[in-house]
Amino acid sequence: MICGERVTLRALEERDVELLRGWRNHPELFGLHFGVLPLSQTEQRRWYDSYSGQSATKVFIIDNEEAEPVGYTLLKDLDHKNRQAEIGIHLDPHAQGQGYGKDAFLTLIRFCFQELNLHRVYLQVFDFNERAAALYRKLGFVEEGRLRECFFTQNAYHDVIQMSLLENEFKR
Numbered sequence: 001m002i003c004g005e006r007v008t009l010r011a012l013e014e015r016d017v018e019l020l021r022g023w024r025n026h027p028e029l030f031g032l033h034f035g036v037l038p039l040s041q042t043e044q045r046r047w048y049d050s051y052s053g054q055s056a057t058k059v060f061i062i063d064n065e066e067a068e069p070v071g072y073t074l075l076k077d078l079d080h081k082n083r084q085a086e087i088g089i090h091l092d093p094h095a096q097g098q099g100y101g102k103d104a105f106l107t108l109i110r111f112c113f114q115e116l117n118l119h120r121v122y123l124q125v126f127d128f129n130e131r132a133a134a135l136y137r138k139l140g141f142v143e144e145g146r147l148r149e150c151f152f153t154q155n156a157y158h159d160v161i162q163m164s165l166l167e168n169e170f171k172r
Contacts (some may be wrong), residue, residue, distance in 0.1 A: 002060070004107030007100055009060035009073060016061055017048045019069055023090055062091070062104045070095035073108045083119035085112060102135060109139070113167045122164035126151065133161060141165045 002009040012020075021044040051057050057076040064070045071091035078085040087108055091101050112118045123141070125133050141163040149157035 002107055002111050004103040006065055006103045007070070007107060008063045008067070009104065009107055009111070010063060012048070012052070012059040012061055012072070014048070016069065017044055019061075020044065020048075020072060023071070023092055060108070062089075062100060064095070064100060070100050071104065073104055075108065075112065078116070083117065085116075085118055085121055087112065087121050087123055102139070105135070105139060109165065109170060113170055119167050120164055122162065124160050124162055126153070127159040127161055128154070133163075136163050139165065140169050140171060142169070
């Protein structure tokens with residue numbers, strides 16, 4: 001377990017599979033995923049089975065102070081040679097706006113730089129997800145580029161913004 005101020009990041013367990021499927025299929029989160037949704041139980045199980053055996057991808061459940069799951073973070077394409085990885089976060093809509101996302105992301109970033117000895121973490125965010133982009137900028141992420149109109153969701157094409165944070169830019 002990785003402890004933050006208000007949250008704990010714990011390993012994804014088989015018991016969390018349906019919980020994740022519920023979040024990934026939630027109408028408010030539906031347009032924030034790169035994959036094709038909705039997911040069936042079989043597809044979610046297949047996703048879990050493929051990720052659980054990989055060392056380059058880790059999924060952590062975010063538990064709040066009461067040990068209740070409120071979302072998950074993702075560490076993927078872990079590259080030890082170049083000391084970098086992609087990170088991501090998804091919160092239950094009922095848990096948004098309470099500081100859990102910021103604490104979970106800070107905890108994950110601290111883990112990446114201090115424990116995994118990474119040099120760079122990066123992420124992608126949709127141009128319409130201004131709330132998330134503002135949080136990432138507040139945490140020190142810098143926009144590196146933009147994939148123009150590369151993703152179709154919510155009946156329109158959207159840009160995907162690539163952002164990164166280097167270890168020496170991270171404000172502990």
